[in-house]
Amino acid sequence: MPKISVIIPAYNADKTIEKTIISVLNQTFTDFEIIVINSSSLDLTQDVVNNIQDNRIRLFTYPKANVAVNRNRGLKYASGEYLSFLDADDLWTPDKLQCQYEALQSNPDAAVAYSLTDAIDENDKFLRKFSHDIRTGDVYSNLLLANFVGSGSNILVRKSALEEVGGFDESLTNAHIIDISLRLAARYNFIAVGKVQILYRIHPNSMSSNVLGMEKSYLTVIERAFLHEKAASIQNIKRYSIANLYKYLAYKALENPPDKYNPLQAIYFVLKAIKCDYYLLIKPIVYKALLKIMLVTLLPTQLVKKLIKIYPHIYNTSTFMGYAKLNY
DSSP states (O other), X not given: OOSEEEEEEESSOTTTHHHHHHHHHTOSOOOEEEEEEXXXXXXXXXXXXXXXXXXXXXXXXXXXXXXXXXXXXXXTTOOSSEEEEOOTTOEEOTTHHHHHHHHHHHOTTEEEEEEEXXXXXXXXXXXXXXXXXXXXXXXXHHHHHOOTTOSTTOOEEEHHHHHHHTSOOTTOTTTHHHHHHHHHHTTSEEEEEEEEEEEEEOOTTGGGSOHHHHHHHHHHHXXXXXXXXXXXXXXXXXXXXXXXXXXXXXXXXXXXXXXXOOHHHHHHHHHHHHHHOGGGGGSHHHHHHHHHHHHHHHSOHHHHHHHHHHXXXXXXXXXXXXGOOOOO
């Protein structure tokens, strides 16, 4: 049996999944299997996967469902002692599995290994740092403040630990990664690999996700997590956890492209972020955000796109995340 099972959920991923799978096949650690869960893709995803010749790849097709469901579907076929998950458009550096596996071998008290993450564009070019926070050991309180794991393409986890916590919550379409991370952190230690090994792809239109759905799911996870006995002595950080959530949602809403912009949503999340953290009122980012909302609302879309090309710093509100509280 392979030592590691890599599970890749896929839906309409024919443009990216070959690169994703190749990034796994290029790993220096080779004792793995790849389980692709094709969620009734309408494009050529299935053909692309079938054309990759490697007997470590297995493809299964199911009716369309959310990513949490498809991750759980993959678990049914996983025979490895360790599990890792990879979104069908993200990439790994060649030493990802090797370093995370060695980290867990060297730290038998840890059940989860994770690495640092950078964001890349549709052409694999670096965009920005995405998640570079290093936490080791009992990380429950740190995860309550911010999802430093970053994405569903990161962790290597002992299969026994994931089975113990019950797999992914299929009702949490938008927050199942932070939820599973918290449930694992409630029972087990984490170990960090202090180097960038996850390349998280951001598409031009990927920011147009359901931010209101994210708000609901993340608030559900936060409320649930603070009911856990491990949070009994740190209830005072709950307001910071909620504040960090709204800073993230404000960033997501503000980063939508002009033709997909929802100014009411953007204003709603900016005001929520300010309400949770009045300190933002003295920061330029808030007024930059309001200017951005005003320009997108009042000016024609094509003119806004031209302004973005000429003055990209005006449109960039990623510094919103720079005010997230990571310690208490």
